[in-house]
Amino acid sequence: MLLAAVSARSAALEHLAGHARRDALPSYLRTCQCHERGCRWHPRHRGCAGPVHLLLARERSGRLWRLADACTACASVTAQAAVVPETFLPATVASSDSTTRRRKRRPEGPGDQIRVREMLSYLASALPSHTGAAARLLAVQCALRMDSEGKIQMPAGLLHSLRLGRNLLPWSELEQARWLRRTPATPGSADRVAGAQILDGGLFAQRPARPDRRSAADWALRTARGSRVGSDDPSLRLTALCLATHTDFPTGRGCADMDRIARECGLVSETLFPALDQLVTFLASWSMALASGDLHWELQPKGNQNQRAASRPEALENPAS
Incomplete structure (x- = not known):
């Protein structure tokens, strides 16, 4: 199916815009490419003059499109051509940079080490003094990995890293302390994921974003590995x-x-x-x-x-x- 004229024009412009974004040069490096090729893209004129612009030109009834830098004099005498407004490209680049900034979010609050230290101090008060070490290591991971509703999903690989595996005693200790409640496993995931609901209301006041808390949980896991x-x-x-x-x-x-x-x-x-x-x-x-x-x-x-x-x-x- 052939594209309609408007669709073909939009597709061509989109393709050329991609080249313009990827191949953009600083202003001080831009030269008149038309002059470099002997000014063969237009009738003869008195010579190059004026600022360099990005020129979009069409040839052979639209079968060939050219995107090139050209001085003001060459651009003005080139047939079937239009100057691309300079505001289009900076806007596109700014949008791309803002997307990159969103992807590379900065951690909020203290670093991993301080966050884990504060959590250990909190758990020392929140858990009974007779709570075992394995239960405390598990509590650190649960507290730092819980979502906004206090739910936690512990994959089997994470439990293996904690050296817990199928050991249910640490879970039972935290349940007896009324710190969490285990939730029924979904069908088919009993061997892969352990779920729980945090009952400690004090943990819901944690300010750090969840990605930052998960980073601290990973730090604790690496630091305490056997x-x-x-x-x-x-x-x-x-x-x-x-x-x-x-x-x-x-x-x-x-x-x-x-x-x-x-x-x-x-x-x-x-x-x-x-x-x-x-x-x-x-x-x-x-x-x-x-x-x-x-x-x-x-x-x-x-x-x-x-x-x-x-x-x-x-x-x-x-x-x-």
């Missing part, structure tokens, strides 16, 4: 995550109140110290200032995680003293 910590023990992975949220990564050193770290990990000091000793691939050293109760540590340098063991300070040989 290969980096050197163990799949959820208590050790949660302890490493808590320490990481209080670490200055440019220096690899961190400092925080010992009671706060223990509370966020659901531990007491008697069990926190052995956990720090076991993080041999994560911590290079740790110590505690007995006077202030501050915990100090240094992370293992990258590429040296399997060579150094965490050193226990002499001041803590008898923590009860």
Whole structure:
């Protein structure tokens, strides 16, 4: 089917406009292409003069269309040609740039590390003190990945990364704490997705946009992975995550109140110290200032995680003293 004249003209203009957008040159590089070709596109005249314009010309009854830069003098004597208004191209480029800006949205609020630190602090108050480490790691992911209605869908791959798999105990702990309620799986997805409804009303006041919260959840997942910590023990992975949220990564050193770290990990000091000793691939050293109760540590340098063991300070040989 042949296109109508109006449709053919629109199709041709659209095609040429694409070339104009892709091949646009800065104004200082534009020259009269008609003059470069010996001014063969028009009758002879006195010579090139005036600003360079984008010229659209038609030849051979519309079978050939030409889009080229031409000076004002050449454009004025070229038959079946029209100057493309300069305002068309900048408008198109601006629209393209605005689309790019929308796609590359900037994160809102604090970064991933601070967001996870604030979430661990919140969960330390929202969850019972006896909540296990696996349940707390699960709660971090659920809280940061929930949608605006408090619903959460946890794919099987994500549960595998949390080292939960088919382990239902962490879910049961959070249900018993009335922090969430598991929702029935949709037919055919029972083995692939675990769904839940968040019941903690305080989480609905989170200001960060969901993409930013999901980014923080991914950061927490990577930071607490077993290969980096050197163990799949959820208590050790949660302890490493808590320490990481209080670490200055440019220096690899961190400092925080010992009671706060223990509370966020659901531990007491008697069990926190052995956990720090076991993080041999994560911590290079740790110590505690007995006077202030501050915990100090240094992370293992990258590429040296399997060579150094965490050193226990002499001041803590008898923590009860």
